[in-house]
Amino acid sequence: MIPYIATIFYLSALFHRAFLFIAILLQSYYLISRGLMLGRLPLVGLHDTLIFLSLTTALFYLPIYYYVDPKNRKLLTSMVALLCAIFSLSGALATASSAPLPPVLRTFWFELHVTLSFLSYGLFGIAALLGLMYIKNTEKTLEKYQYLTILIGYLLFSLSMIFGGIWAFYAWGTYWLWTPKELWTTLLWLVYTLYLHLRYRPYWRGKPVAIVGVVGYAVVLFTYLGVGLLMKSSHSF
Amino acid sequence: MNTIIRVLTSLRTTNILTGLLIILLVAGAFIMPTNPSYRTINQMGLFMWLKGAPLSATWWLYGSMAVLVLLVINTLACSAESLIKKQSGRNLLLVISPQIIHIGFCFIMLAHLISSASAFHLYGVLYQGAVAVLPDGQQIRLDRINYETSQGYIVWMEAELGVKDRSGIDRVLKIAPNKPGLISGVGVYLKQISLNPVPRALIEVSYEPGAKWALVGGLLFALGTVLLVILKLIIER
Numbered sequence: 001m002i003p004y005i006a007t008i009f010y011l012s013a014l015f016h017r018a019f020l021f022i023a024i025l026l027q028s029y030y031l032i033s034r035g036l037m038l039g040r041l042p043l044v045g046l047h048d049t050l051i052f053l054s055l056t057t058a059l060f061y062l063p064i065y066y067y068v069d070p071k072n073r074k075l076l077t078s079m080v081a082l083l084c085a086i087f088s089l090s091g092a093l094a095t096a097s098s099a100p101l102p103p104v105l106r107t108f109w110f111e112l113h114v115t116l117s118f119l120s121y122g123l124f125g126i127a128a129l130l131g132l133m134y135i136k137n138t139e140k141t142l143e144k145y146q147y148l149t150i151l152i153g154y155l156l157f158s159l160s161m162i163f164g165g166i167w168a169f170y171a172w173g174t175y176w177l178w179t180p181k182e183l184w185t186t187l188l189w190l191v192y193t194l195y196l197h198l199r200y201r202p203y204w205r206g207k208p209v210a211i212v213g214v215v216g217y218a219v220v221l222f223t224y225l226g227v228g229l230l231m232k233s234s235h236s237f
Numbered sequence: 238m239n240t241i242i243r244v245l246t247s248l249r250t251t252n253i254l255t256g257l258l259i260i261l262l263v264a265g266a267f268i269m270p271t272n273p274s275y276r277t278i279n280q281m282g283l284f285m286w287l288k289g290a291p292l293s294a295t296w297w298l299y300g301s302m303a304v305l306v307l308l309v310i311n312t313l314a315c316s317a318e319s320l321i322k323k324q325s326g327r328n329l330l331l332v333i334s335p336q337i338i339h340i341g342f343c344f345i346m347l348a349h350l351i352s353s354a355s356a357f358h359l360y361g362v363l364y365q366g367a368v369a370v371l372p373d374g375q376q377i378r379l380d381r382i383n384y385e386t387s388q389g390y391i392v393w394m395e396a397e398l399g400v401k402d403r404s405g406i407d408r409v410l411k412i413a414p415n416k417p418g419l420i421s422g423v424g425v426y427l428k429q430i431s432l433n434p435v436p437r438a439l440i441e442v443s444y445e446p447g448a449k450w451a452l453v454g455g456l457l458f459a460l461g462t463v464l465l466v467i468l469k470l471i472i473e474r
Contacts, residue, residue, distance in 0.1 A: 100387045103394055103414040148473055155462045162455035170415045173358060173426045173443025175451045176349065178278040183266045187259060194255045200248055 002030040003051055003092035010054070010085035014078045017065075020058060023084065027055040040101055043114045046228075050091030053224075054084045056122030064126055064145055072133060072142065079129045109167030116160035121220050123153030124192070128217035131210040143206065146213050147199060154192050161189060184223040191216045245314040254308045258301060265297040280360070283353035309346050312339045331468050337461030344454025352447030359443075360428070365436040372442075373421055376401040380409070382436050396427045396438045417443075 009023035031052060034042040042048045061080045068076060104110075127149040134142035164185075165175035176182065195212045198204040204212075244250055269275050272294040278286050287295055316336040363369055363379040370376055378399040385393040395413040400420055402408075410418040410425065418425040426441040 100390045100392045102390070103392065106392070107415045109415075144473060148470065151466055151469055155466045158462055159459055162459055165451060165455060167415070169445065169448055170417060171426075173417065173424045173441055174279070174352070174356065174445050175448055176352070178269065178275065178283075180266055180270050183262060183269065187262050187266065190255060190259050190262070194252060194259065197248060197251050197255065201252065204252075 002026055003047075003088055006030070006051075006054075007085050007088040007092060010058075010081045010088055013081035017073075017077045020061075020077065020081055020084075023081075023088070024055065024058050024062075027051055027058075027088065031055065034096075038098060041111045041115065043111075043118065044101065044105065045097040046094035047091050047096040049114075049118060049224075050087050050094060052118050053121055053125075054087035054091060056119050057087065057125045058084045060119075060122045060126050060149070064130070064149070067141075067145060069139065069141060072137075072139065076129060076133055079132070080126065083125060083129065104171050107167060107170065109163050109170065113160050113164040113167055116156045116163065120153040120157035120160060121224060123149050123156065124217050124220050127153060128214045131213040134210045135207055135214070138207070143210055146210060150192060150195060150213055150216070154189075154196060157189060157192070161185065181223070181227050184219070184227045188216070188219045188223045191219050242314070245311055246318040247311075248315070250311050251308070251315065254304050254311060258304045258308065261297045261300045261304065265301065268294060268297060280358050282356040283349075305346060309343055312343060316340070328468065330464060331472075334461045334464035334468060337457055338465065339461075341454045341456070341458030341461055344450050344457060346454075348447035348449075348451035348454060350447070351450060352445055356445050356447065357443070358441060360439065360441050363438050363440050369440070371420060371423060373423070374403050375420055377410075377420070377425065377440070379436075379438055379440075382430050382432070382438060384430060384432075391430070394427065394430050396430070396440070398425070 006023045006026040009019045009026060012019035013023065031042050031048070034048070043052055058080065061077075065073060065077065127146045130142050130146040130149060133139075134146060168177065169175045191212070195209060195216060198212060199209050274290045274294045278290075280286075283298075287298065292299075316339045319332060320336060357372075359372075361369055363377070365379050365382065368376050368378045378401070379396060380399050381397040383395040383397070384391050393413070395411055398410045398412060398418065400408050400410050400418075410420070412418040412425055412427045414427055417427075422444070424441075424443040424445070426443060427438055428441050429439040431437050431439075
């Protein structure tokens with residue numbers, strides 16, 4: 001029930017930003033209580049991860065909200081609220097898995113890997129929305145915040161890949177498996193690597209590089225949802 | 238000669254190579270799930286697997302390897318140039334941190350090269366009391382399977398192995414998911430257990446010689462990225 005109410009509050013944030021904070025509080029309460037009930041990190045399956053993605057996207061928007069020019073806040077808040085509402089509703093509709101974790105997932109490395117992944121996805125989402133705003137009105141600060149958001153997201157995502165590699169070595173005897181999920185994860189990392197390098201080239205600065213930042217998020221969504229739903233990999237449990 | 242050096246140290250080269258790598262990996266991400274040759278790719282070193290796989294399925298892997306070799310050369314050349322030319326008048330940490338990231342990346346590539354040349358993964362079902370012989374002549378015997386269940390799911394499992402080395406000395410090795418055993422540099426992993434009709438375990442014997450280099454590379458990459466993000470945030474503020 002709570003995820004549906006949180007979705008309504010996210011949608012209400014299209015009209016007043018205060019509802020965004022209420023939705024964040026509701027989702028935080030839901031995930032914490034679910035974690036306590038299950039006795040583990042509630043980050044397995046679409047239900048938990050979509051709600052966590054919605055929450056991280058909203059949470060990472062909070063500092064951005066205070067930094068961006070007030071004239072951009074209304075539109076940006078609406079875009080963030082809509083994105084979070086979509087994730088929240090999708091999470092609410094997905095079946096919640098309350099089964100005990102399989103032994104291979106019962107490790108600190110898995111928890112680190114998955115938490116950092118979704119934190120970075122949240123940041124990449126905010127970066128994509130900042131990029132879209134920048135493409136629309138070419139205000140320099142928006143591009144700067146897109147860059148900083150992607151830079152921090154890139155750090156978290158790289159750490160997630162490193163911890164994932166350590167976990168895979170303990171679990172499967174190798175730090176790298178040739179599966180579609182690993183390949184798309186590498187692609188995602190490469191797209192943001194390209195973004196960070198392109199930004200140093202004057203020709204690419206501005207709109208072209210902002211577009212790469214937006215495209216990166218499309219790869220995020222495909223890596224997370226598309227690969228998981230369409231292809232079999234070591235990430236299917 | 239000057240042209241070659243200019244191309245090798247150019248950021249434009251980095252971007253073109255990264256873009257090319259992305260295109261090749263996208264092609265691979267669609268070929269891999271549909272081509273039956275890939276069913277065995279995770280059971281041996283990449284180079285050995287490539288020998289027996291058709292070119293129609295592997296062209297993107299050859300292309301990716303060629304691009305990665307060039308990318309590593311480009312990375313080393315760019316780093317050398319940065320350290321030689323850009324030290325004066327700039328924050329030393331800001332100059333060094335991207336180079337730490339680059340070296341980390343090169344170590345990860347070295348790890349993949351070593352693993353591709355000589356890694357192997359052997360799988361086998363071991364019945365309780367049965368003996369398997371490892372590639373180096375040592376014997377492992379499944380003595381006992383321990384497990385715990387919750388709500389009908391196995392939540393913890395462990396296999397007790399008797400290991401007999403070539404001199405005939407016996408020792409006990411306990412392995413569990415995420416807790417592999419090590420026998421003469423070769424990892425022994427517990428993948429699955431089954432109790433009926435006869436207790437048995439799916440065991441993987443894995444040799445991954447690139448793992449330690451991947452760890453070194455990952456740690457350097459993480460260190461460099463953390464440093465760079467902190468410095469960039471300070472500068473941008």
